[in-house]
Amino acid sequence: MRPANFDYHRPGTVEEAVQLLANNGGAKALAGGHSLLPAMNLRLSTPDAIVDIGQIGALRGISAANGMLTIGALTTHALIAASAEVRQHCPALAQACGQVGDPQVRNWGTLGGNIAHADPASDPPTVVLACGGTIHTHGTGGKRAINAGDFFVDLLMTDLQPGELITHISIPSQVGKKSAYAKMSHPASRYAVVGVCVVLTMDGATCSSASVAVGGAVPKAVRSPGAEAALTGSALDAAALDHAAQALMNDIGGEVMGDVFAPEAYRQAMAGVYLKKAVHAALSS
Ligand SMILES: Cc1cc2nc3c(=O)[nH]c(=O)nc-3n(C[C@H](O)[C@H](O)[C@H](O)COP(=O)(O)OP(=O)(O)OC[C@H]3O[C@@H](n4cnc5c(N)ncnc54)[C@H](O)[C@@H]3O)c2cc1C
Numbered sequence: 331m332r333p334a335n336f337d338y339h340r341p342g343t344v345e346e347a348v349q350l351l352a353n354n355g356g357a358k359a360l361a362g363g364h365s366l367l368p369a370m371n372l373r374l375s376t377p378d379a380i381v382d383i384g385q386i387g388a389l390r391g392i393s394a395a396n397g398m399l400t401i402g403a404l405t406t407h408a409l410i411a412a413s414a415e416v417r418q419h420c421p422a423l424a425q426a427c428g429q430v431g432d433p434q435v436r437n438w439g440t441l442g443g444n445i446a447h448a449d450p451a452s453d454p455p456t457v458v459l460a461c462g463g464t465i466h467t468h469g470t471g472g473k474r475a476i477n478a479g480d481f482f483v484d485l486l487m488t489d490l491q492p493g494e495l496i497t498h499i500s501i502p503s504q505v506g507k508k509s510a511y512a513k514m515s516h517p518a519s520r521y522a523v524v525g526v527c528v529v530l531t532m533d534g535a536t537c538s539s540a541s542v543a544v545g546g547a548v549p550k551a552v553r554s555p556g557a558e559a560a561l562t563g564s565a566l567d568a569a570a571l572d573h574a575a576q577a578l579m580n581d582i583g584g585e586v587m588g589d590v591f592a593p594e595a596y597r598q599a600m601a602g603v604y605l606k607k608a609v610h611a612a613l614s615s
Contacts, residue, residue: 333370337379344468344497347383351493352470354379359495361404361443364435389442389497394419397503403442403496407454408433410441419503420461421615422511422527426453429513431520442496445481448488448550450587451521455482456545457511459553460527463501469494478551485549507531510611512604514546516591522546523592526578526604528612530561537561542605544578547586547597554581557605566609574609575602 337354341347351357356378360366369375383389389404392413399419401410410416411428430436430444430453444454445465458465459478467474469491481489490496513525522545529541540561545551556577564570579602586601588594 331371331373333367334373334376336370336377338382339379340382340385342385344386344388344495347381347386348468348470348493348495350379350381351495354381355492357381357493359383359446361440361446362406362438364431364439365443365447365449383495392416394503399501399503401441401499401501403445403498404440405442407431407436407439407441407444411436419505420457420501420509421504422461422509422529423454423457423501426457426511426513426525426527429453429511429515429520435520441499445499446488446490446496448482448486449521450485450549450551451516451519451523451546452551453511453513453522453525453545455551456522456525456543457527458499458501459551460529460541460543461501461504461509462541463499465496466498466500467491467494468497473497475500479553482550487550504529508612508615510608510615512608512611514600514604524597524600524604526601526608528561528605528608530566530609530612535565537564537566542574542578544582544601544605547601548582549585549587552582552585554578554605556581561609566613571606571609575605578602578605 358377360382390402394415407427407430416424509529514523524546531539542554542557557574560574586594
């Protein structure tokens with residue numbers, strides 16, 4: 331199918347883009363186009379105007395300073411996966427972005443677009459949530475910094491207000507922690523059937539704190555307080571991992587989604603399996 335007619339704008343600055351979005355009530359920002367354009371082609375999305383943000387240089391780039399990793403919204407998955415700064419300060423995000431789709435998707439899809447779209451099967455939201463990331467936005471009402479835990483509201487729903495643009499994502503440096511993202515990919519699209527991110531602080535052989543987030547199986551990426559409690563204070567031995575896996579499955583119990591490829595019970599069980607894989611990967615990192 332072809333998209334419905336729309337006006338096309340190509341601003342050069344964030345301020346210009348925000349104004350264009352505000353002036354055109356039915357407008358949508360266009361980043362990598364890998365979610366928006368398929369939706370427009372199927373006429374699931376029929377924006378009156380497209381505000382192509384691809385030329386706004388201020389939205390690109392990766393930097394690390396003062397214990398904070400900052401990634402511009404327009405930065406592609408491929409650049410994030412290859413970045414020395416991301417590998418050092420948030421290795422789980424490099425792992426997640428390196429597993430997004432295929433090379434074409436990774437070369438076009440952007441972190442900001444991915445997070446704004448909030449597809450439950452996306453990889454980066456799970457990592458940004460587990461790592462305590464913040465989503466920074468700019469709208470006509472000013473700038474906001476939104477914790478990832480507040481940003482993801484429901485399936486394909488975020489706290490973004492109409493006309494608001496994500497400018498960048500900041501993540502506290504994970505240096506000194508053990509972290510990993512483990513994903514079961516759909517064999518055709520590579521989207522996450524289940525994805526689990528763990529961040530562990532180790533005190534010798536004991537885990538002194540844990541952050542666990544899961545995506546893919548549930549409408550939005552969520553933390554698992556049960557799994558975090560089960561891992562914390564443990565030696566991360568087989569019994570602790572069994573306990574944590576069961577706690578994660580319990581935490582997401584009422585929310586798990588299913589389809590013909592992966593029914594609910596299977597996804598729920600895989601969430602526990604991929605939690606264990608993520609812990610093992612983190613410990614061997
Ligand atoms: C075949 C295929 C396989 C994929 N596999 C995976 C996968 O395995 N894992 C995964 O995580 N993702 C996957 N994706 C999604 C992909 O990673 C993109 O990140 C995603 O499509 C959105 O990013 P984009 O830059 O293309 O955004 P766009 O498609 O341009 O935009 C998506 C939405 O976000 C809005 N938007 C874009 N940028 C901003 C911004 N800065 N501020 C506010 N709103 C904004 C747009 O208005 C639109 O509503 C896949 C996509 C395809 C087509």
